[in-house]
Amino acid sequence: MTTPRPDIPERTREKWQRMVDLISEIADVPATLIMRTLPPDHSVAVSSASPENPYVVGQSFTLHENLYCFGVLQNDGELVVEDAACDPRWSCNEDLEADEMGFYIGYPIKWPDGGVFGTICVLDRSRNEKALLFRKGLQEFCGVVEDDLAMLMEVERRKTVQQTLRETLASQEAKIERRTKALEEANIALRVLVDNVEERRKDAEQRVYDQIRELILPLVTKLRQLHSDEDVEAVYLDMISENLEGLSTIVSSDVAQALERLTPTETEIVQLILYGRTTKEIANVLSRETSTIDFHRNNIRQKLGLKRHQNLRQHLACLSH
Structure with a gap:
């Protein structure tokens, strides 16, 4: 079962906001960003509230080779650019040209299944020694973001499982209801059948009894009159008569x-x-x-x-x- 990628709830965004603000303060950088990648777009999901930060939430870029974050995703790991103006690889990137952001450190952020969520990065207008020393700290914050994504995925997975269970339960209940109704109808039909059989049995017994009473017992009575003086024969005639009368009962x-x-x-x-x-x-x-x-x-x-x-x-x- 594939778990869909959940939306980031407001509470988690607020947590990430406090985190990027703290990173900017510790590393002494004007911009700390959490970027969301949905190819071909790469947009700002969270941006530090630094006064000199030119990036705003929702700002979007198209992924291409002159974008710092493209290098992070291409490396599938850390990217450090200490001075883009002196680096032929990055001298023409958008951030340097638009906002003079020539210093960059970034790491990829991934979903727990290995898919790319985006990047976490810090940017400055010049080489920043504090930020370079804080690289491991930035990696740790990247891990915090990934832990949050894992938790959100687990919550979403459980919701999906619960929904599947509810649908399965509803399906089983509907199936049981249909079978119960079918059994009730079968029981009604069976009762009707049993009643009909019982009625026919009684009718058959009554016909047998009527025939014995009307056709046979009168003959036994005549035989008894003819042999009234013979005790043994009379006894057997009595037995025959009583047995015939008893044929109508079970x-x-x-x-x-x-x-x-x-x-x-x-x-x-x-x-x-x-x-x-x-x-x-x-x-x-x-x-x-x-x-x-x-x-x-x-x-x-x-x-x-x-x-x-x-x-x-x-x-x-x-x-x-």
């Missing part, structure tokens, strides 16, 4: 699980117990001894986990509801 999962653990004979005995038959009646229906029925009842109790004080018929009745 057998509970507890009853289903209990019957899975029983043998076919035990299952038959459970049904007879639920119909209220005594041990003697069950033995008569199944053509077994009562002791055999008692044996099966004990097995049933064990498989259902019943204790001695628990009633088998009541337990079976509870399971079936």
